[in-house]
Amino acid sequence: MKVFQRKRLFILLIGIIILVALIGYSMQDRKNETIAEQFVKDTVGWAQNLVHTPVEYVTGIFENIDDIKNTYEENKLLRQKIAEYKSLQYEVQELKEENDELRNTLDKTESIRDYNPVQATVISRSPERWIEQVTINKGSQDGVEENMAVITAEGMIGKVDAESKFTSTVKLLTGFDQFNRISATVSREDEDDIHGMIEGYDQESNHLLLRVVEESDFDLEEGELVLSSGMGGVFPAGLPIGEVKEVKPDEYGLTRTAFVEPVADMYDINNVIVVERQQPNSDTSSESEEEAS
Template sequence: MAQLESKVSDLSKENAELKKSLDIEADLSDYEPINATVISRNPDNWNTQVQIDKGSVDGVKPNMAVRTPEGMIGKITKTGAKSSTVKLLSSTDDRNRISAIVQGKAAAYGIINGYDAEQRLLEMKQLPVDQKFTKGEKVVTSGLGGIFPSDIFIGTIEKVETDKMGLSQTALVKPGADLYDLSHVIVLKRTLEGDDSEGAGS
């Protein structure tokens, strides 16, 4: 009975997530959503990456954005025929950079690069030092570079700190997606694909 109840709970969760994914497809007309399931996650690098069950035969390529209905979680870094590696936004790899924008009274551009594991908050760096930010302001992808779609929700600002040199600010951002509990994700495949050689960020 306990096993059956657990299975029903999992199916209910999967059904809810798939319904949410259908709701966001209309907002991504230039992208084909590829629904995938997380099949592996190493406890030693829990915040770094996950493996999904879709690969090159499904049209998945490096640098494609990956999200859940709640928000962006990362990007594809490696692909096999039937599986791929997703590098999470919570990875502390210095090369893991995503161009983003704060949707406040005045738009502000910055880079998602870094993660505070203790607070479970993303770091958005290189924000203008003379601009004021408010807790709760939304952070979304900028779309610069043409690799990722623009306006994918990333999270909301929790607090902002001035860097040690006093030249810019860093915002701590609460992710919209639950990066600790990932089961079903969506890979965004561009309908009219261009050159994927622009780099790792967007």
């Protein structure tokens, strides 16, 4: 038994000596590695490469997924920003147009200071009667009454057809007929004015119908401006109505009908002015032609 123990001790001692010798040998500054060292290094390197390649591939897949997700989120955010920018552009454009319209309306208000203007906004428009009437946000409590003229910065668009306390319905010129007439005139500097009556609207040509009610040596010409004459005692004088586009005599040649294009855009109405004509003086109260029924 003692011999066997001594033998194990001897073998252990020899192993420790060999291990120390190998460690000392490996720590020497050598240029060339042994075959065993090269084999071990190559084996370890190949194993590392074998493990690293699929790990790197899988890691790359997850990184690409993260990049795609980030790109999607960034694109989504950019699309949102672009949409907000476009919306802001439209809003700025609308505000600019509304500002210009309000400025023009203010200028028009100042130009008719002899009358009582009531500024109003269109609040509704029925699709079934789109070209016939609109509803505004001013009523009898604001001084609005039936048959008052309604204009925009461009010109006349119609008259008050009915009013309630807070709102009013405006009949547009495009909805006029033989029962809703306007006393009109074509003013000329060097010649006599031509007077007539706006007596309706032609749906086919989209023109107002002006019937000349008096004989005249002068024919209407295309492009001449038609204004309200104020002869009916309801509408103020000098409100632009439209421009003459064509003149046709009746079948007997006794009267002439002019096709007048409205100066105001009947399809884009936002801000309007209700014009209350001042009460006529006693010497002019005899004017009797009724403009609106």
